Amino acid sequence: MTIRWGILGTGNIANLVASDLQLLPDAEIAAVGSRAQERADAFGDEFAIPQRFDSYEALVTKADVDVVHVASPHPYHVGHATLALEAGCAVLCEKPLALNADGAARLIATAREQDEFLMEGMWTRFLPVMDDVRRVVADELGTVQVLRADIGFHQPFDPEHRVFNPALGGGALLDLGVYPIALAFELFGPPDDVTSSVVLGDTGVDEQCAVVFQYDDGMQAVWQASVRADAGRTCAIAGPGGRLQGRRAWWKGAPFDLTRADGSTETFARPFEGNGYQFEAAHVMRCLRKGKTESPVMPLDESHALLQTADALRQEWGVTYPGEG
Known part of the structure; x- marks a missing residue:
C-alpha cells in the first residue's frame, strides 16, 4: 500500500x-x-x-x-x-x-x-544506529549514570536569520537543544531538577546554554547547545559496564564507539543513503x-513534556517569543 x-x-x-x-x-x-x-x-x-x-x-x-x-x-x-x-x-x-x-x-x-x-x-530517534545504542544501553552498560552531549555551530549574526529572530522562535534551545533533551528523556525520563547557564544575544534569544538535568536516583544529563561555536558535537553515555561515545554529529547517525569496563572496544556504524529522514517517514x-x-517510539505526551522542560528553561532565562504571555 x-x-x-x-x-x-x-x-x-x-x-x-x-x-x-x-x-x-x-x-x-x-x-x-x-x-x-x-x-x-x-x-x-x-x-x-x-x-x-x-x-x-x-x-x-x-x-x-x-x-x-x-x-x-x-x-x-x-x-x-x-x-x-x-x-x-x-x-x-x-x-x-x-x-x-x-x-x-x-x-x-x-x-x-x-x-x-x-x-x-x-528524526534522530529513528536512525539505524540508535537500535545499537538502545541494545548496548540495555545489555552492556548497566544502569546508566551519565549522559554528556554537546551540539552547536557558529552562525554569523543576522537578526533576521531564524536562529536569532524571536518572531521565528529563534535560539539554540529549540533549534538544537531539543536533541540532547530528547536523548536524556529516552534514557532517564523528565528531570527531577534542572540547573542552567545561558548567554543571551542582542535579539534576546538564547545563543548558548549549558544545562544539567539531575535525577533523584542519582543520574545526570549534562548538555550544551550553541549557535556561537562548535564544541565538537559529540556525546557519551556511561554506566558501570562502560562508555558509549557518539562521534561528531551524533544526532545525525554518526558511529558510536563502545569502551567496556574490561577495556575491550567495539564500534557500531550504520551508514545510510540520503539525509536520514526516511527512517522516521517509514x-x-x-x-x-x-x-x-x-507513535510508540515518539509518543505525544513525551513531546509535550519535552516542551514543558524547554519552557521552564526559557522562563528562568527570561526568553519569550512574540505572542507569549
Whole structure:
C-alpha cells in the first residue's frame, strides 16, 4: 500500500525530507503547498510532484494525500498542523512540535479529538544506529549514570536569520537543544531538577546554554547547545559496564564507539543513503498501516513534556517569543 505524502512548506527541511521520501518505494510525494505558486511549482518540478498549491489551506483540503509533513518554522507548527488534522490528514510535524507546551497541548488535543495520527519529527530517534545504542544501553552498560552531549555551530549574526529572530522562535534551545533533551528523556525520563547557564544575544534569544538535568536516583544529563561555536558535537553515555561515545554529529547517525569496563572496544556504524529522514517517514507509514494515531517510539505526551522542560528553561532565562504571555 503506497502512502501519499503532502509537503507543507518548501524550505531547506522540506527539501531534505522530500529527497529522502524518494528513497522509499512505498511512499509517493503527491502534493506540495507553499504561500506562493511559483515556489510550489519550482519545488514540484524538482521532485516531480503532480499537485502544487499556492496556500497551505488548499494543500490540506484539495490534495489527495494520506499524511502531511509540516516543514514550516517553529511558530507556525501548531496552526499548520491543525489545518491538516482538521482536514482529515495524518501529520508528521517538524521538531519542536510547537513553540511551547501550551501550543503542544492544544495540538495534541486536536489530534485526539479528530482521531488522526500526529508525531513530532524527532528524526534522530529513528536512525539505524540508535537500535545499537538502545541494545548496548540495555545489555552492556548497566544502569546508566551519565549522559554528556554537546551540539552547536557558529552562525554569523543576522537578526533576521531564524536562529536569532524571536518572531521565528529563534535560539539554540529549540533549534538544537531539543536533541540532547530528547536523548536524556529516552534514557532517564523528565528531570527531577534542572540547573542552567545561558548567554543571551542582542535579539534576546538564547545563543548558548549549558544545562544539567539531575535525577533523584542519582543520574545526570549534562548538555550544551550553541549557535556561537562548535564544541565538537559529540556525546557519551556511561554506566558501570562502560562508555558509549557518539562521534561528531551524533544526532545525525554518526558511529558510536563502545569502551567496556574490561577495556575491550567495539564500534557500531550504520551508514545510510540520503539525509536520514526516511527512517522516521517509514515509521510513520508503518503506524498508519496499523491504524495507529500515535507513535510508540515518539509518543505525544513525551513531546509535550519535552516542551514543558524547554519552557521552564526559557522562563528562568527570561526568553519569550512574540505572542507569549
